[in-house]
Amino acid sequence: MIILKRLNFFDKILFLLNSLVSTLLLLSYFLPFLPPKTFSHLAVLSLTVPFLILINILFCVYWLVKIRRQFLLSALVLGLGYNHLLSLYNFSGSETSAEEEGLTLMSYNVRLLNFYNWINDQAIPEKIQAFIEKQSPDILSVQEYNSSEALPLDYPYVFSSASKTKSELVIFSKYPFLDKGIIKFSNSANSAIYADILINSDTLRIYNIHLQSSGVNPNVKRLDSKTSDRLFKRLSKTFEAQQDQAELVSNHLLNSPYKTILSGDFNNTAHSYVYRLLKSNLNDAFEVAGSGFGSTFAFQYFPLRIDFILVDEGLKVSSFKNHNVKYSDHFPISTLVQSD
Incomplete structure (x- = not known):
C-alpha cells in the first residue's frame, strides 16, 4: 500500500x-x-x-x-x-451569576447513601446532606435512595417510588405537586417516576429515571476469557432490558400535556440507542451549557457520562455543572433553566 x-x-x-x-x-x-x-x-x-x-x-x-x-x-x-x-467534551460552558433567576434542578445517584460502606467513611450521608443543602436546588431527583437512612432534607414536597429493595427513586421539590406517578419496568428493580409540579403559574412534568444496571464492578482489572464472555453476555442482556424500559418512558413522554424535564441515571452513554430514544426533541443540558468531559461516573480508565438532564425545547438552559464530590460512585449534575 x-x-x-x-x-x-x-x-x-x-x-x-x-x-x-x-x-x-x-x-x-x-x-x-x-x-x-x-x-x-x-x-x-x-x-x-x-x-x-x-x-x-x-x-x-x-x-x-x-x-x-x-x-x-x-x-x-x-x-x-x-x-x-x-x-x-464540551468546549463552551455557561457560568451562573448570583443574580440570575430561574429553576435549578439536580440529579444525583447517591448509591444507597453508602449503606454497604463502599466508601470508608461513616459520615457519607451527612456529607451528602450538607452538599445538597448548600446547593439547595429547587427540584432534586435522586436515584438509589435508601429511605431507611433518609436524609432530613428541608423540602415540603417529596415523592418516592414504592420499592421492595433499598434502592428508591425520589423527587424532592420546593414547589407543590399537581400529580405524580410511577412507570414500572417488567422483571426489574428499576423504574421511573414523574411529578407534575406547579411553578408559579406554569406546570412542568419532571421525570426521574433509573435504567437497568449491568451490576458489573468497574474496578475489575483482570478478565480471563471465560469472565469476559460472561461480562459481554450480561451487558448485552442489560442493553436489551434498557431498550424496553426506554420505550416505556418515551411513550409516556409523548403523552405529557406539559413541558418536560427528564433526568436520571441511564446506565448508558450518549452514544447509545436508549439515549437517542429518550432525548428525542429534548436538549441535553450538558451539551448546551456544560464544559469539559462532563464525567458523571467514577471510572478510572476514561470519562463516562451516564447521568443526564434532558430539557424541553420550550425552556432555556442557562447553565450546567458537574459537581466533583466523591460521596458515591456517581457525581451529581445540576442545571439552571428559564422560560424561553
Missing part, C-alpha cells in the same frame, strides 16, 4: 492499529440507530466510544507531530462524528 510505503516497521504496525480503532469508531456512529434487541452484541460497543474517541485523538496528534499525512484517517473519522465528540 502506498500509504504505508514510507513508514518504518513500528509506524506501519501503529497505523494498522490506527485503522482498526478508526473503523470501530466509525461503526459506533451507527449504534444509536440500532435497537439492542436486534443488535445486542454491537450495542456493547457504545460503552467504548469515549475510549475510541480519545485513542483516535492521540493517533491524530502522533501523526501530526511526525508530519505524516496518516493523521488524516483519524481526523476524518473524528470530523464525521463531530456531534459524538461534543457529547464527550
Whole structure:
C-alpha cells in the first residue's frame, strides 16, 4: 500500500492499529440507530466510544507531530462524528451569576447513601446532606435512595417510588405537586417516576429515571476469557432490558400535556440507542451549557457520562455543572433553566 510505503516497521504496525480503532469508531456512529434487541452484541460497543474517541485523538496528534499525512484517517473519522465528540467534551460552558433567576434542578445517584460502606467513611450521608443543602436546588431527583437512612432534607414536597429493595427513586421539590406517578419496568428493580409540579403559574412534568444496571464492578482489572464472555453476555442482556424500559418512558413522554424535564441515571452513554430514544426533541443540558468531559461516573480508565438532564425545547438552559464530590460512585449534575 502506498500509504504505508514510507513508514518504518513500528509506524506501519501503529497505523494498522490506527485503522482498526478508526473503523470501530466509525461503526459506533451507527449504534444509536440500532435497537439492542436486534443488535445486542454491537450495542456493547457504545460503552467504548469515549475510549475510541480519545485513542483516535492521540493517533491524530502522533501523526501530526511526525508530519505524516496518516493523521488524516483519524481526523476524518473524528470530523464525521463531530456531534459524538461534543457529547464527550464540551468546549463552551455557561457560568451562573448570583443574580440570575430561574429553576435549578439536580440529579444525583447517591448509591444507597453508602449503606454497604463502599466508601470508608461513616459520615457519607451527612456529607451528602450538607452538599445538597448548600446547593439547595429547587427540584432534586435522586436515584438509589435508601429511605431507611433518609436524609432530613428541608423540602415540603417529596415523592418516592414504592420499592421492595433499598434502592428508591425520589423527587424532592420546593414547589407543590399537581400529580405524580410511577412507570414500572417488567422483571426489574428499576423504574421511573414523574411529578407534575406547579411553578408559579406554569406546570412542568419532571421525570426521574433509573435504567437497568449491568451490576458489573468497574474496578475489575483482570478478565480471563471465560469472565469476559460472561461480562459481554450480561451487558448485552442489560442493553436489551434498557431498550424496553426506554420505550416505556418515551411513550409516556409523548403523552405529557406539559413541558418536560427528564433526568436520571441511564446506565448508558450518549452514544447509545436508549439515549437517542429518550432525548428525542429534548436538549441535553450538558451539551448546551456544560464544559469539559462532563464525567458523571467514577471510572478510572476514561470519562463516562451516564447521568443526564434532558430539557424541553420550550425552556432555556442557562447553565450546567458537574459537581466533583466523591460521596458515591456517581457525581451529581445540576442545571439552571428559564422560560424561553
